[in-house]
Every structure is written in structure tokens, then in C-alpha cells.
Amino acid sequence: MIDLHAFRAFIFDLDGTLVDSEKFHVKALAATLREAAGYEMTAEDIDDFKGNTSRDMMIMLAERHGWALDVDRAVARKFELLYEVFETDPFPGVGEFLAHWRGRTRLAVASNSPAHFVRRALQDLGILADVEVLCTVDDVRRRKPDPEMLNLVLARLGLSPEEVLVFEDSLPGVQAALAAHCPVVIVDTPAAIEAGAPPPGLPVATWPELVAASQAPIPAGDRPC
Numbered sequence: 001m002i003d004l005h006a007f008r009a010f011i012f013d014l015d016g017t018l019v020d021s022e023k024f025h026v027k028a029l030a031a032t033l034r035e036a037a038g039y040e041m042t043a044e045d046i047d048d049f050k051g052n053t054s055r056d057m058m059i060m061l062a063e064r065h066g067w068a069l070d071v072d073r074a075v076a077r078k079f080e081l082l083y084e085v086f087e088t089d090p091f092p093g094v095g096e097f098l099a100h101w102r103g104r105t106r107l108a109v110a111s112n113s114p115a116h117f118v119r120r121a122l123q124d125l126g127i128l129a130d131v132e133v134l135c136t137v138d139d140v141r142r143r144k145p146d147p148e149m150l151n152l153v154l155a156r157l158g159l160s161p162e163e164v165l166v167f168e169d170s171l172p173g174v175q176a177a178l179a180a181h182c183p184v185v186i187v188d189t190p191a192a193i194e195a196g197a198p199p200p201g202l203p204v205a206t207w208p209e210l211v212a213a214s215q216a217p218i219p220a221g222d223r224p225c
Contacts, residue, residue, distance in 0.1 A: 001203070001205060001209065001213045002183070002185055002203045002205075003213075004165065004210070004213050004214055007105065007163060007164055007165040007183070008105065008106060008163045008164065009105060009106035009107070009157050009159055009163065009164045009165075010101065010105055010106070010108070010164065010165050010166075010167060011110050011150065011153055011164050011165070011166045011167070011177075011182070012107070012108070012110075012166075013109075013166075013167060013168045013169060013170070013173045014111040014118055014121060015111065015113055015191075016050070016170060016189060016191035016192065017169040017173075017187050017191075018090060018094050018121075018125065018167075019088055019089055019090050019094070019121055019125070020089040020090075020091055020190065020191065021086070021088075021089070022191050024082055024085055024086045024087075025049070025054070025082065026041070026046055027082075027085060028078050028079070028081040028082035028085070029049065029057065029058075031078075031081050032058075032074055032077050032078040033058075036067075036069060036070075037061075037065070037069065039061070039065065039067075045061070048060070050170055050191075052112070052172075053112050053113075054075050054078050054079075055071060055075050056143070058071050058078075079116075079117065086120075088120075088121045088124035091190075092208065093210065093211050094207050095125075096211045097210050097211050098125070098127055098130075100211065100214045100215065101214065102127065102130050103130075106132050106157060107127065107130055107131050107132060108131060108132055108133035108134070108135070108153050108156075108157060108164075109122065109133075109134050109135070110136075110150055110153050110166075110176075111135075111136050111137070112137050112143045112144050112173075113136060113137065114136055114137055115134070115136040115138045118134065118136050122134070133156045133157055135149050135152050135153045135156070137149075139152060140152060144170075144173050144175070144176035145171070145175035145176045146179070147176050147179035150166065150176055150177060150179075150180035150182060151180055154180065161180055161181040161182040161183075162181075162182075162183065164182055164183070165182070165183050165184070165185060166180075166182045166183065166185070167187050168184055168185075168186060168187065169186065169187050169189055169191055169192040170191075170192075174186060174202065178199065184202060185202070185203045185205055186202055186204045186205075187204075187205065187206070187207065187210070188204050188205060188206045189207070
């Protein structure tokens, strides 16, 4: 298990990492495409949506199927439908992990979701005020897997890549962390990437395992200054 006490900050992904939100995003996107284009999402579409944004997914499908889709309107409608059903559902162990590290290390979030959604989820989790740096797809030109978002978080924290630990569940998120030269742990949730998909050798842990590692005695000399 990676030594969590060796880092000065944690950078969390949101969807699929902290909260089980993918199911709500998929449901709202499917309803939007059904309304706007009479289209039923396939299993392949749902796989493609993982780690992607609603906007990029809609653009891709519109180009593929030749739709004349008002993407801005469709994205707005998707979030209207999302908020009708969305409940912030943290994975087991997330609450304990965040409670342990609140006030002990610096917390940041880097998410491919828009700021209005991320802020709502973090408020529901009770940690919005504790997140020192919040970076979303609204803040960058290139989403994950590009490292732009993580590089921006590092700049705002004033830390070097080796001083932070990134928590991710998706391949684009892992790729972004590695491109930014940050250590990354793959959080094994029901929404996580399939085994063998990420580069080999990366640590993988469930939230309960990460809670246990948090509560382990701190190795001598390993507490960051």
C-alpha cells in the first residue's frame, strides 16, 4: 500500500472516484438524446461516456449519426434532467477517509464535470469548504486525459508533482496524472477501470483499504514538512 502520509496534498477526481454519479449522468444523457434525436444509447456509447464529458459525447454522436443537434441546449437539458434524479452517493469508506484527512493535509479536486455540478456534490459531501483548490472542465481548454487540469491544480497549490497524490478511477484520469508526473492510486470502485487497462505497476485500493492505510502508524520521518 502506498504511504499516504508522504504527501502534502491529495487531488481527487469526483465522478466514479468519490461518488457513484455515473449512473445518474448516463440516465440523464440517455433521456436527453432520446428527446433530442430519438436515439437510444448503446452499451458501447455508455463505455465511451466513461471519463468523457456530456458535451464531447454529444458532439461525437451528432457527427457519427449526422444529427443537427443544438449542443448547448442539449447539454443544458441534460443537467436539468440530471438534477431531477441526482443524489450524492459516496462510495463506502469515502466519508471516513475524508474525515480523517480533513485538516491534516491539503485537499483538491480535479474533475471533467462542470463547476456547478462539482460544487453541489462537494457541498453534499460536506467538504466544499475544505477543498483548497477546485478545478473543473470549465477552467481548462483540454480535459483529461490531457494534464492541463492537474498542472493548473499544482500551480494553484504551489506544489511539485511528487508532493501530491492523485486519486482516480478512469483511464483518462490516470493518463492525465501520469502525464503531469504525479503519483496516482487507482481507487477500486464499482465504476473503476477494468483490471489491466491502466499501465502496470500502479497501486490499486478500495476506499476501506485507504481508510485503514490512513489510520496506520506514521513511519518515522515520513510526515511532510
